Amino acid sequence: MSxxxxxxxxxxxxxxxxxxxEHHGVIRAYTxxxxxxxxxxxxxxxxxxxxxxxxESEKVAEKLCKVREVLEVYASVSDELSIIAKVVADTQEMLxxxxxxxxAPIPGVLRIRTAIVTKKFKEIALPIDDSPKRLxxxxxxxxxxxxxDLERGSKFEDS
Amino acid sequence: xREEANSKILxxxxxxxxxxxxxxxxxYTGESASSLKEFMEKLSFLDVKVVEFHVNRGDFEKxxxxxxxxxxxxxxxxxxxxxxxxxxxxxxQLCVMVSRRYQQLVRxxxxxx
Numbered sequence: 564m565s566x567x568x569x570x571x572x573x574x575x576x577x578x579x580x581x582x583x584x585e586h587h588g589v590i591r592a593y594t595x596x597x598x599x600x601x602x603x604x605x606x607x608x609x610x611x612x613x614x615x616x617x618x619e620s621e622k623v624a625e626k627l628c629k630v631r632e633v634l635e636v637y638a639s640v641s642d643e644l645s646i647i648a649k650v651v652a653d654t655q656e657m658l659x660x661x662x663x664x665x666x667a668p669i670p671g672v673l674r675i676r677t678a679i680v681t682k683k684f685k686e687i688a689l690p691i692d693d694s695p696k697r698l699x700x701x702x703x704x705x706x707x708x709x710x711x712d713l714e715r716g717s718k719f720e721d722s
Numbered sequence: 723x724r725e726e727a728n729s730k731i732l733x734x735x736x737x738x739x740x741x742x743x744x745x746x747x748x749x750y751t752g753e754s755a756s757s758l759k760e761f762m763e764k765l766s767f768l769d770v771k772v773v774e775f776h777v778n779r780g781d782f783e784k785x786x787x788x789x790x791x792x793x794x795x796x797x798x799x800x801x802x803x804x805x806x807x808x809x810x811x812x813x814x815q816l817c818v819m820v821s822r823r824y825q826q827l828v829r830x831x832x833x834x835x
Contacts, residue, residue, distance in 0.1 A: 664738075674751065675748065677748025
């Protein structure tokens with residue numbers, strides 16, 4: 564079922580809205596997520612936590628963002644200021660060399676903890692459906708979903 | 723000529739050439755060494771797991787040859803690795819080895835005529 568059919572609007576409306584969302588940066592990219600195992604290219608994925616000095620943490624994160632092997636970079640504050648990066652490599656040896664030669668020497672890096680992913684249970688982008696309010700069609704009438712109640716079904720509110 | 727070679731081995735290397743100590747794959751301790759002197763000092767207090775990890779991987783001999791340019795020390799570390807020592811014994815042997823080499827380099831042999 565197309566997006567237009569799902570929302571009860573024309574294809575051209577959907578097209579215009581998508582173009583607007585692209586223009587405003589709401590839709591940032593259209594991408595393909597390839598299962599590397601299925602195409603015979605097994606890669607090691609690691610979640611690398613870098614404890615950095617508060618003064619240098621932004622720079623550390625910026626440097627990591629420029630590296631091809633680093634897929635995602637986040638900042639986090641728990642006990643200490645940390646940067647969490649998702650890194651891929653062909654082998655454990657290459658992962659270690661990358662961290663030892665390219666991450667540890669970055670000024671401001673205090674410590675690094677690396678967790679190698681052994682099994683992936685779920686990996687998706689956040690579905691748009693999870694937004695608290697959305698429009699949907701019930702018995703041919705467009706209504707606004709107030710909140711999703713998984714136990715009793717959705718509670719609706721007329722738009 | 724020899725003094726020049728010695729000072730090359732004893733020099734302080736830039737940050738990107740320093741030795742970074744790890745406990746295991748990807749787990750950086752936060753300790754690094756930018757010279758043979760600093761390397762010798764850090765070896766004495768770092769967790770023994772760190773020493774075992776790098777000795778088994780051959781990282782120390784690689785760094786001493788490729789960065790410091792000290793083939794003699796590297797050969798000694800290779801011999802130590804092949805000896806199969808573990809734990810504190812390994813650390814103490816390595817510390818003695820590096821310290822002895824450091825002393826040789828800072829105090830060049832005086833030739834009596």
